[in-house]
Amino acid sequence: MRGKWWSNPILSSLTPVVEGSGFVTTNEGEVGRVATWMAAEEFPDFRSTAPAAKGPFDIGPDPDKNIDLTMLITILNFAFTDFVTSKKFEVTYNGVRYSDSEAMFACLHKAILAGQPILTGQWAAGVTRRDLEELFRGNIEIPMLDERVVALNTVGTALTEKYDGKWHRWVASCAPALYAGGDGLLERLVSEFPRFDDVSDWKGHKIQIQKLSQLGLWGLHRGLAPLGRAVLKDPEMCTAFADYIVPVALRTMGIFEYEASLEKRRRPADKQLLIPEVDYRLWKTYHATHYPHHLTRTIMY
Numbered sequence: 535m536r537g538k539w540w541s542n543p544i545l546s547s548l549t550p551v552v553e554g555s556g557f558v559t560t561n562e563g564e565v566g567r568v569a570t571w572m573a574a575e576e577f578p579d580f581r582s583t584a585p586a587a588k589g590p591f592d593i594g595p596d597p598d599k600n601i602d603l604t605m606l607i608t609i610l611n612f613a614f615t616d617f618v619t620s621k622k623f624e625v626t627y628n629g630v631r632y633s634d635s636e637a638m639f640a641c642l643h644k645a646i647l648a649g650q651p652i653l654t655g656q657w658a659a660g661v662t663r664r665d666l667e668e669l670f671r672g673n674i675e676i677p678m679l680d681e682r683v684v685a686l687n688t689v690g691t692a693l694t695e696k697y698d699g700k701w702h703r704w705v706a707s708c709a710p711a712l713y714a715g716g717d718g719l720l721e722r723l724v725s726e727f728p729r730f731d732d733v734s735d736w737k738g739h740k741i742q743i744q745k746l747s748q749l750g751l752w753g754l755h756r757g758l759a760p761l762g763r764a765v766l767k768d769p770e771m772c773t774a775f776a777d778y779i780v781p782v783a784l785r786t787m788g789i790f791e792y793e794a795s796l797e798k799r800r801r802p803a804d805k806q807l808l809i810p811e812v813d814y815r816l817w818k819t820y821h822a823t824h825y826p827h828h829l830t831r832t833i834m835y
Contacts, residue, residue: 536727538570539770539771539773542713542771542773543713543742544743544744544748544773545743545773546740547649547739547740547741548741548753550736550739550741551736551739551741552735554737555693556793557792557795557796558781558791558793558796559790559791560789560790560791561759561788561789561791562789564787564788564789565789567690567788568787568788568789569713571726574820575819580755580756580759580769581759582759582760583759583760583762584760585758586757586759586778587771589631589804590627590628590640590643590734591642591643593637593643593646595761597702597758597761597762597763598700598702599653599702600757600761601702601705601754601758602653602654602700602701602702603642603646603653603702604701604750604753604754604757605668605701605704605705605750605751605754606652606653606701607635607638607639607642607753608641608659608684608730608746608747608749608750608753609658609685609686609689610638610686610728611635611750612678612746612748613676613677613678613681614633614634614635614637614638614676614677615677616632616674616677617677619674621673621674622634622637623637623638623670623672623673623674623677624672624673624674624675625637625640625641625670625671625672625673626639627641627643627644633691638670638676641667641669641670641671641672645669650669652669653701654690654694654699654700655686655689655690655691655692655693655694655698655699655700655701656690656694657695657699657712658686658687658689658693658699658700659686659687659690659691659693659694659699660687660690661683661686661687661690662683663679663683664748666679666682666683666686667679684808685729688727688728688729689727689729690693690794692726692727693727696726704722704726705719705754710764710765710766710767711766711767711768711771712748712751712766712768712769712771712772713768713771718768719736719751719754719765719766720744720747720748723747723750723751724744726748730744730750731744731747732744732745732746732747743776745757745775745776748772748775749775750764751772751820752769752772752775754766755769774795785799
């Protein structure tokens with residue numbers, strides 16, 4: 535049964551794919567089973583306005599500055615593993631080794647603290663390959679460097695022409711929602727900055743993915759709440775973010791069922807689990823949840 539969320543433009547565009555899939559099916563009974571045990575898990579409260587703990591890449595409490603950084607990250611948040619060697623992009627920052635997107639965050643944080651104007655559209659519009667080689671200096675060249683230059687140049691030019699190069703000015707000009715009759719943040723992000731418009735053709739149907747744009751706006755929503763800035767009044771309209779690992783999780787949970795020719799996944803022989811390892815996984819996941827549990831007075835555990 536489909537709820538109101540299927541009116542979401544992204545989900546509704548996926549209907550032909552869901553109904554036309556020939557290799558993957560969804561076990562609806564398993565959806566209910568997984569929902570039952572997942573309901574017992576603890577999740578971070580995205581509605582909380584309590585001050586967030588400072589992480590290693592904190593840039594202070596200025597909401598505008600945090601908007602500018604989050605959207606810069608959104609432009610660049612792709613491809614961190616070398617496509618030939620499978621080696622991940624890594625950097626050492628303040629004595630800590632970071633990889634993947636966190637390595638990119640470290641590079642950006644270092645540049646901001648050094649006073650480089652990387653949060654402006656003007657910088658993005660004029661950035662060169664050599665600039666990014668220096669900015670993202672790590673164990674390997676960050677993948678798709680030329681594509682990152684193009685993305686920054688095109689987005690930076692549009693941002694400079696319309697919003698004085700400031701993402702926070704663009705955010706302020708939008709309705710505080712993903713969807714608002716064309717004036718919502720997601721609607722305007724993909725229309726004003728085509729770099730973010732992630733759509734594909736599938737058998738004549740226009741399929742919307744919009745992972746990166748939604749991920750960036752969700753990051754704004756989560757990051758700005760503790761700073762007193764409301765961003766989205768309709769966060770429930772976000773869809774799942776398309777990701778390589780999500781299908782792995784859904785298959786492991788029994789929600790996805792693969793056609794026989796695809797069903798060749800097994801845990802490697804050298805990674806077989808021992809019972810205590812399984813025990814710890816269960817304890818670690820559920821020991822602090824709100825789900826009621828039995829208590830026995832004993833000194834034996």
